[in-house]
Amino acid sequence: MNIHKIATYLNGLTDQSDTGLIFDCVPIAGEVDVLRVDIQGREEIPVFVSVTGDQILCISYLWGEDEVIEGKKAEMMEAMLEMNIPMPLSSFARIEHKYVIFGALSEHSTLADIEHEVSVLSDNSLEVITEMADYLK
Amino acid sequence: MSILKKIITAVRGGAREVGEEIIDANSTRIFEQEIRDAENHLTKAKRDLTEVMAKQMQASRELERVKGEIKEHEGYVAQALSQNNEALALEVAEKIAQLEVELQEQTTSHSSYEKAALRLKDLIKKSERQLADYQRQLSMVKTTDSVQKATAAITDSFTSSNSSLLSAKESLERIKQKQAMFDDKLAAAEQLQAESGDQSLKDKLKEAGIGQQQSSANAVLERLKNKG
Numbered sequence A: 001m002n003i004h005k006i007a008t009y010l011n012g013l014t015d016q017s018d019t020g021l022i023f024d025c026v027p028i029a030g031e032v033d034v035l036r037v038d039i040q041g042r043e044e045i046p047v048f049v050s051v052t053g054d055q056i057l058c059i060s061y062l063w064g065e066d067e068v069i070e071g072k073k074a075e076m077m078e079a080m081l082e083m084n085i086p087m088p089l090s091s092f093a094r095i096e097h098k099y100v101i102f103g104a105l106s107e108h109s110t111l112a113d114i115e116h117e118v119s120v121l122s123d124n125s126l127e128v129i130t131e132m133a134d135y136l137k
Numbered sequence B: 001m002s003i004l005k006k007i008i009t010a011v012r013g014g015a016r017e018v019g020e021e022i023i024d025a026n027s028t029r030i031f032e033q034e035i036r037d038a039e040n041h042l043t044k045a046k047r048d049l050t051e052v053m054a055k056q057m058q059a060s061r062e063l064e065r066v067k068g069e070i071k072e073h074e075g076y077v078a079q080a081l082s083q084n085n086e087a088l089a090l091e092v093a094e095k096i097a098q099l100e101v102e103l104q105e106q107t108t109s110h111s112s113y114e115k116a117a118l119r120l121k122d123l124i125k126k127s128e129r130q131l132a133d134y135q136r137q138l139s140m141v142k143t144t145d146s147v148q149k150a151t152a153a154i155t156d157s158f159t160s161s162n163s164s165l166l167s168a169k170e171s172l173e174r175i176k177q178k179q180a181m182f183d184d185k186l187a188a189a190e191q192l193q194a195e196s197g198d199q200s201l202k203d204k205l206k207e208a209g210i211g212q213q214q215s216s217a218n219a220v221l222e223r224l225k226n227k228g
Helices: A003-016 A073-084 A111-135 B003-012 B025-082 B086-160 B168-207 B217-227
Strands: A023-028 A034-039 A047-052 A055-064 A091-095 A098-106
Touching: A003 A023, A003 A034, A003 A047, A003 A111, A023 B086, A034 A111, A034 B086, A047 A111, A047 B086, A055 A111, A055 B086, A073 A091, A073 A111, A098 A111, A111 B168, B003 B086, B025 B086
Parallel strands: none
Antiparallel strands: A023 A034, A034 A047, A047 A055, A055 A098, A091 A098
């Protein structure tokens, strides 16, 4: 699997996607291939897809450390830990100073699996921000 | 130190300077070499196992053959004795004694092949587990490295677009507004559709002369004539 295959597939779906979302994929230049997947109507929170060795990683950036209300960080982290398993397919992580939500798939996943993953990840990210709003500035 | 521990230490230590790698590329190469060596050992062990198992099967066939021959010759002894041919019976018994020595030898080699096969199977299982563990650890190292590089690329692309300026709450608000606008549009379109659907039904009824009809000059004249 490579990001160009994923881009061609997701862009080619237009309004025929199983998930009802419309995707617009743009590869990002860099040392490793990263695909930026914009979802129509949700352009503010894109999903980033990269293929690394034996897995496909889909990541959305949620908020920065500086957006967390002072004194509420520990409570927020506990809430995130507790929400981690009930949340379908996605998990929380932190990359540098940003909290992220991510899903990891096997490199042998089908394109339909990837579409499903990206769609669930995007839904989850919106829900998580809504749920965690109390901890954020 | 475990690989995971190393990664955590490196990330926490902030090995994020330009050109500084979380895991040093040289040790990754050494690790990859170790995995290749382990794979080679495993391939060799599997080949050895095939050979030993083939020999074990051969020994077991041989064992059956010798057992069969002993049984056959025991029958001959019985026949010779029943003919009171003591000399012939003795000769056959000597043959049986030889076969029994052979049986002993075959049994020994069969069981030694069996033991070797068991040992190799254990070794292969152990190597396979070890290899899977190495591969998992290498995958951790590579993923860390790759996520770090991907993050760099994403951060660069963020700075070139204005989406990085929005906070999570602002982004969500915008998305909700867009969703609301979309929902409104959809509702408006549905209403429009319903209204035009109504209109077309009225048109059809009118065409068929059903329902309230618009009065025409002819109809008025007709009515007045009838009155007079």
